[in-house]
Structure formats: structure tokens, C-alpha cells
Amino acid sequence: MDATGQARCIPPRLRAASQPNAGGDAAIGAIQTRFSKRPLDTAGGKCETPGATFNQATAMIPTATPQSLRHTPDAAGFFGPYGGIFVPPPLKAPLAEIRQAYEIVSRSHDFIEELRRIRRHFQGRPTPVYHAARLSKKLGRTQIYLKREDLNHTGAHKLNHCMGEGLLARYMGKKKLIAETGAGMHGVALATAAAYFGLECDIYMGEVDIAKQAPNVARMQILGARVIPATHGLRTLKEAVDAALMAYVQDPVNQIYCIGSVVGPHPFPMMVRDFQQVVGIEAREQFIEMTGDLPDIVAACVGGGSNAMGLFAGFINDPVALHGVEPLGKGTVLGEHSASMTYGKEGIIHGFRCYLLQDDKGEPAPVHSIASGLDYPGVGPEHCHLKDTGRVSYVTATDTDAVEAFYVLSRNEGIIPALESAHAVAHAMRLARENPDLPRTILVNLSGRGDKDMDYMIEHYGTGDNFGI
Numbered sequence: 001m002d003a004t005g006q007a008r009c010i011p012p013r014l015r016a017a018s019q020p021n022a023g024g025d026a027a028i029g030a031i032q033t034r035f036s037k038r039p040l041d042t043a044g045g046k047c048e049t050p051g052a053t054f055n056q057a058t059a060m061i062p063t064a065t066p067q068s069l070r071h072t073p074d075a076a077g078f079f080g081p082y083g084g085i086f087v088p089p090p091l092k093a094p095l096a097e098i099r100q101a102y103e104i105v106s107r108s109h110d111f112i113e114e115l116r117r118i119r120r121h122f123q124g125r126p127t128p129v130y131h132a133a134r135l136s137k138k139l140g141r142t143q144i145y146l147k148r149e150d151l152n153h154t155g156a157h158k159l160n161h162c163m164g165e166g167l168l169a170r171y172m173g174k175k176k177l178i179a180e181t182g183a184g185m186h187g188v189a190l191a192t193a194a195a196y197f198g199l200e201c202d203i204y205m206g207e208v209d210i211a212k213q214a215p216n217v218a219r220m221q222i223l224g225a226r227v228i229p230a231t232h233g234l235r236t237l238k239e240a241v242d243a244a245l246m247a248y249v250q251d252p253v254n255q256i257y258c259i260g261s262v263v264g265p266h267p268f269p270m271m272v273r274d275f276q277q278v279v280g281i282e283a284r285e286q287f288i289e290m291t292g293d294l295p296d297i298v299a300a301c302v303g304g305g306s307n308a309m310g311l312f313a314g315f316i317n318d319p320v321a322l323h324g325v326e327p328l329g330k331g332t333v334l335g336e337h338s339a340s341m342t343y344g345k346e347g348i349i350h351g352f353r354c355y356l357l358q359d360d361k362g363e364p365a366p367v368h369s370i371a372s373g374l375d376y377p378g379v380g381p382e383h384c385h386l387k388d389t390g391r392v393s394y395v396t397a398t399d400t401d402a403v404e405a406f407y408v409l410s411r412n413e414g415i416i417p418a419l420e421s422a423h424a425v426a427h428a429m430r431l432a433r434e435n436p437d438l439p440r441t442i443l444v445n446l447s448g449r450g451d452k453d454m455d456y457m458i459e460h461y462g463t464g465d466n467f468g469i
């Protein structure tokens with residue numbers, strides 16, 4: 001502890017005094033009182049026992065945060081020029097309330113311990129790293145490894161931040177969780193969190209995605225959530241976010257918005273990253289244990305960017321190439337893809353600044369990807385910053401690439417990937433084919449399982465008999 005009674009290992013951004021808050025003083029006061037009896041957590045990371053490694057099953061926020069990520073975002077929520085809070089006045093106080101509550105609970109012993117317990121006993125963490133040896137052999141000398149987030153409870157990485165957001169909601173005394181969903185994985189994960197914590201749940205989903213991801217709609221409903229269609233515009237993910245934000249403004253006292261990725265106004269990009277970094281921390285330790293070394297390349301698909309940020313966080317300070325894989329859809333023309341970082345330019349969407357696919361008037365452009373969870377015109381602000389600094393390379397994979405990877409992984413490894421994750425697998429396959437004699441290792445985040453995509457794939461591509469290698 002330092003002179004102010006704070007643990008030395010608490011990141012500077014968490015030491016900052018809370019900002020004034022017009023909306024939630026009573027709630028924050030209650031949270032402060034509750035946690036004043038317990039010391040700040042010092043047991044979650046390297047700082048308490050110098051040189052000790054993390055227990056991969058329990059790696060947690062925020063003491064585990066890699067040094068270089070501890071300084072981002074700044075107090076106003078900016079990662080370089082990206083991020084921030086660009087919202088109408090009625091949303092400012094509710095966001096300040098969430099930020100203050102998060103800053104208090106995320107360094108509290110009780111919150112961290114409870115989330116650790118949930119991860120181990122409810123989610124089934126740690127998820128394994130798997131060597132896709134058969135696939136690798138067919139492609140050449142590159143060895144492909146998969147971080148199996150498809151084996152996380154509910155079948156995707158989304159539950160990592162949903163259980164954190166749900167726990168925060170419970171500490172804040174909220175009654176209802178609301179969110180948007182594209183592929184339905186975030187919706188299912190949040191509906192699961194709501195059931196676990198005994199809270200109500202409303203999920204906003206574009207009409208087009210409701211039709212495309214029917215199994216996930218049924219899962220959300222069985223879990224007790226209301227699925228509310230977004231019927232304007234392209235009726236996909238962007239419109240679902242519009243609708244969820246509108247609903248949140250109506251009653252920020254009883255509801256909390258649990259965003260589905262590292263997007264939106266501060267503090268969501270930081271909070272979701274912190275909850276997701278368990279993926280990278282586990283994967284780094286597991287990979288070294290398996291191979292005795294770090295991977296040469298770490299790759300993940302990028303929609304909003306949460307699974308990629310989670311995995312990259314574990315390797316950000318290592319001599320490892322980080323590749324974010326964006327969806328190139330049907331082609332390079334605006335409207336045919338959702339590759340925001342590759343083709344977008346700076347703009348504001350849903351309360352934050354990022355690389356944005358936009359039309360002549362600066363409005364978010366129509367986007368497309370075969371993977372509903374990737375078709376969003378913006379992207380997480382931290383990714384934009386990581387692109388500008390050169391730490392992460394952003395590449396693309398098309399719908400066709402993803403379809404091939406979907407079937408090839410299924411038939412060669414017995415793992416049916418989500419179409420989103422198939423983009424990252426496709427990238428690894430391409431690298432392996434380009435240099436078949438190069439003996440290198442690629443760790444791919446298999447962010448989710450493909451059950452939700454089965455009906456769509458069977459209808460459009462059959463059972464995959466044409467996709468051998």
C-alpha cells in the first residue's frame with residue numbers, strides 16, 4: 001500500500017479520483033460503502049509476488065493488465081485520437097455512473113473473487129489451446145494453434161464480458177440488462193448472465209439477423225430474454241445498436257446497457273477489453289507450456305474487436321506479430337464489405353471516434369459480411385490506435401475465404417467454427433499456403449462455435465463436399 005492507502009499495483013487510471021456524476025451519486029455511495037471494508041485487491045496479478053506466473057484459471061482484471069495497456073485510455077476515454085464520449089446530454093450522467101462504479105468494483109477483492117469463481121465454475125475456464133496438427137500438416141510446415149473460446153460456456157468469448165457486465169449491474173442495483181446483438185452470441189451470453197444474476201433482459205437485434213440466426217433467437221428466448229427487432233435501415237447490427245441506445249436513454253436508472261464489444265463511448269471499450277484479456281493471459285501461458293516458446297503470429301477476427309483485443313492483450317509486450325482480420329465480404333466496393341480499418345476514415349458512430357466506413361455525407365455506410373457479428377461500419381477505438389502505432393497489422397478475408405475455412409476446419413479437425421472465427425482461420429490458412437516451407441507458429445482465436453450458422457450454411461452451401469484440401 002502507498003501513503004494514500006492504495007495498492008501500488010493498481011493502474012494509474014484506476015487511482016484517478018472519480019469524476020463528478022450527476023446521475024448516480026446514491027448508487028455510487030452505496031457501492032463505496034460496501035467496498036470500504038475490504039482492501040483493494042492485490043492478489044490478482046504479478047505485482048503481489050514478483051516473478052510469479054498467473055494462475056491461468058483465475059487471471060483477472062485489472063492487476064493483470066499488461067503494462068502498456070494500463071495507460072490507455074486516458075481519463076477522457078481516448079486511445080490516441082480515438083474513443084472518447086460523444087453522446088447526447090441525457091446519456092452523460094448514466095455513463096459517468098457506470099464508469100465510477102466500474103472503477104470502484106474492478107479493484108475490489110469481492111468483485112474480483114466472485115468473477116474468478118464464475119469463470120472457473122460457471123463458464124468452464126480456462127478454455128484450452130489446441131494444436132490443429134492435421135490441418136497444419138495438410139498446409140505445409142506452419143503449425144496452427146486454436147484458442148478454444150468456442151468451448152467457453154454459451155459457445156463464444158462474449159460471455160467473458162457479459163458475466164463481468166452482469167456482475168457490475170448487480171453491484172449497481174440495476175434491474176434490467178439491455179444490449180444489441182448481431183450474430184446473437186452476445187445476446188445469448190447476456191441472456192445467460194441475466195438468468196444467472198436474476199435480472200431482466202432485453203436484446204435488440206436487426207430483423208435480417210433475426211431471420212439469419214434463428215437458433216440463437218430461440219436460445220435467448222428460452223433463457224428468458226425479450227428479443228426486440230430493429231426494423232429501420234439495413235436491419236442489421238448498426239440498427240440494433242441504435243435501437244438499444246434509444247431504449248437505454250428511456251430508463252438509465254433501472255437498466256444498464258451492456259455493450260457487446262470494445263466499442264461505444266467510454267468506459268465500454270476499456271471495460272470490455274479488461275474483461276476479455278483473460279483470453280490472452282491464459283493463451284500465452286498455455287502456448288508457452290505446450291511449445292516452450294511464444295507464437296510467431298497471433299490472429300483474431302475483428303468486428304467491433306473484443307475477441308481480438310482480449311487475445312492481443314496477452315501478447316502486446318512480446319516480440320509477436322499481431323494480425324486483426326477484417327471482413328472483406330464480397331469485394332472492395334463500399335457496401336460490399338465491413339473492413340473499417342482497411343477502407344474507413346476517421347468518424348464518429350454510437351458515441352465514439354474510430355475508423356468508420358462512411359458515405360459522402362459522413363454518414364455510416366451500408367456494410368456487408370457473411371458473418372453477422374462482423375458487419376459493423378465502425379471498430380473499437382483501441383484497434384484504431386494500435387493500427388496507427390503499427391503494433392497490430394490489419395488484413396482481410398472475404399466471405400468466400402471464410403466459407404472455405406468453415407468447412408475445411410470442420411472436416412479436418414472436427415471443429416465447426418463460427419463464421420466470424422472462420423475469417424481468422426482463413427487468414428492462417430492463407431499464410432500457411434503462401435509459405436509452405438516456413439516452420440512458424442500461428443495462434444488463432446477460435447472466438448465461437450458454428451452451430452448458429454448451420455442452417456444458413458446448409459441452405460446456401462450444402463454440407464461442404466466441394467471444400468476439400
Ligand SMILES: Cc1ncc(COP(=O)(O)O)c(C=O)c1O
Binds near residue numbers: 301304308373421
Ligand atoms: C463468435 C464471434 N466471434 C467474433 C465476433 C465479433 O465480435 P468482436 O470483434 O467483438 O469479437 C462475434 C460477434 O458477434 C461472434 O459472435
